[in-house]
Amino acid sequence: MRRLLSLFVVAVAVLALGGCGSLGGYAAKVNGVRIDRDEVESELEAILANKEYLDLIDQGAPGQPGAGRVRGAGNDTFSTTFIAALLDRRISLELIHQEVRRRDLVPTAEQRQAARQQVVGLLGGQELFNGFSKSYRDKLVEQFAEVFALQETLGPPEVDPTEVAEFYEQNRPVFDRTCVRHILVDTEEKAAAIKARIVAGEDFAAIAVAESSDRGQDGGEGGSAEQGGALGCLPSGGLVPEFQQAMDALQPGQVSDPVRTQFGFHIIEVTSRQKLTLEEATPEIRQRLQSQGAGPVAAFVDKAVRRAKIEVNPRYGTFVKTGQNPGVRPPSPPKGAVTTPPSAPIPVPQQ
Helix, strand or coil: CCCCCCCCCCCEECCCCCCCCCCCCEEEEECCEEEEHHHHHHHHHHHHHCHHHHHHHHCCCCCCCCCCCCECCCCCCECHHHHHHHHHHHHHHHHHHHHHHHCCCCCCHHHHHHHHHHHHHHCCCHHHHHCCCHHHHHHHHHHHHHHHHHHHHHCCCCCCHHHHHHHHHHCHHHHEEEEEEEEEECCHHHHHHHHHHHHCCCCHHHHHHHHCCCCCHHHCCCCCHHHCCEEEEEECCCCCHHHHHHHHHCCCCCECCCEEECCEEEEEEEEEEEECCHHHHHHHHHHHHHHCCCCHHHHHHHHHHHHCCEEECCCCCEEECCCCCCEEECCCCCCCCCEECCCCCCCCCCC
């Protein structure tokens, strides 16, 4: 079972759980600890509010066969299987949380930073991450930070240095990095005017701080504007296609013409390009190789699930411990319900 190592891939029965509203009661109980239905509803509402992310997962996991929908049959609803998978992940995180408390572990600042970077990556990048409310972003980061804290205590699986070197040689393009910054505005005219100011000698970072609308949820922290437009040094892929194509075409120091994406109009500058050395890439490679096997946290969750007393509200289905893949099974669809076999990814911590 790979509960914490990959995206969930589920077959979705296209059914609705009803509209949003105050639910009350419990969604699940894990060793006597309640996961409230309001908690599950709040997470679903956070996903529903981020249209770009919802559209992404509604298309199915890239590279997986049978892409389909995760929305339910009614407006603003999800399929029962998507909700069951989300609840399954929440149960796993609750088991980790209970173990973290039992061991009196407190995530460090470094672990929280690593967790934030992983959450951003799993959710499809900084812009999609910023589409969630600050409270939901913080909650995800804290949950993932506990995974990192427990992982460090349990110790990562051993990775042979030869494996690391072989992976690096076989995947060199993966370690190309493009350092980039941008200014985001709402019209092409504004973007063109900003490009002219930069060409005339004005400071890119100063303009970004003053003019860019990339400021995170509700204008708060989390966007690139406060960093002078800097998005960091990014690996290839993972950005919206129009932005990626324009960025890849630029030489270091070159500034783009206005680039239109679903978020608005961008002025993009590539500040440098670099290739990670084997030494620099080793931590990332080790993490990749560790995530391919059943690491210590995954092994802990597997055992904890089988030992734990887990009860699921029948509204969401049942919790099955038998077989190779224990977890939440959604309610059976009524006779005549239409089903499709999509790939529905839900972000989960990677070791």
